[in-house]
Amino acid sequence: MTPQAIKVACSNCNLRELCMPMGLSDGDLGKLDELVTLRRRIKRGSALFSNGDKFSALYAIRVGFFKTCVTTEGGRDQVTGFQMAGEIMGLDGIVGDRHTCDAVALEDAEVCVMPYDRIEDLSRDVPALQTHVHRIMSREIVRHHGVMLLLGSMRAEERLAAFLLNLVQRLQARGFSSSELVLRMTREEIGSYLGLKLETVSRTFSKFAEEGIVEVKQRHVRILSSDALRAIVNTPSWA
Known part of the structure; x- marks a missing residue:
């Protein structure tokens, strides 16, 4: 270019x-x-x-x-x-x-x-x-x-929760919403970064949605409970 x-x-x-x-x-x-x-x-x-x-x-x-x-x-x-x-x-x-x-x-x-x-x-x-x-x-x-x-000691739920919290925090510093985001990357790219299979990423998103933690519409993600995501990240991996 x-x-x-x-x-x-x-x-x-x-x-x-x-x-x-x-x-x-x-x-x-x-x-x-x-x-x-x-x-x-x-x-x-x-x-x-x-x-x-x-x-x-x-x-x-x-x-x-x-x-x-x-x-x-x-x-x-x-x-x-x-x-x-x-x-x-x-x-x-x-x-x-x-x-x-x-x-x-x-x-x-x-x-x-x-x-x-x-x-x-x-x-x-x-x-x-x-x-x-x-x-x-x-x-x-x-x-x-x-x-x-992230890759060495966290379960799939912890990895995705930490990823979403980090992304929202960085976007919020730029004046964007603290609860809504558009994922510019694919589920496959998220999986590659987090060391997870595509199916695992999709299944974990669905699990978060079923538990009322997030609302997902294709690449649009609305975080309904940041506290729940933080609780997942802070839960010991053996719990």
Whole structure:
């Protein structure tokens, strides 16, 4: 997809609080406005970057939803995460200068391109930017630890409940409803991420619906009891 060469003012973006440092002076904000010079529009089903691509930039999602995935030796796609507006993608490429996963748009999307060499240069003048990048990297490490816990010790009900609670929490931080969401990913993709079979995901959704915890209409999910979901997650796996 050909990038758009347009000026993007981070200081005026309504997602700045989510993907940029807080509490910056006007001067520092002006410097950050020079960081993003391109936007890229990615069509649904297209890749923002692929495994093996040369790493050159981080991407702030402005509009849309993505999944990251890797291909196993058997040729199966394993979903490793879902990303939404206000989140940063591309951190996987920093270590070896090449991306180690595919980032695929789950709907038509738009990202702000932040060249990494420019981030490094600006970090010398704006220390808060470097701190912010480190914080994002730390958050990714914590998230991966959470996924390992999810896959290693939780039952199917706990995995799906934790997934729904996390998704709603992230969407709520972006001004969306705390109880209603539209799943941009398929049941199969959810299963891949949670280490569950498609049938198990569908059966668990049905179980939650029968128990009055959620209301499901295709990809529209309405959470009727967040407390019930939290209780499922907090129940010991041997109970």
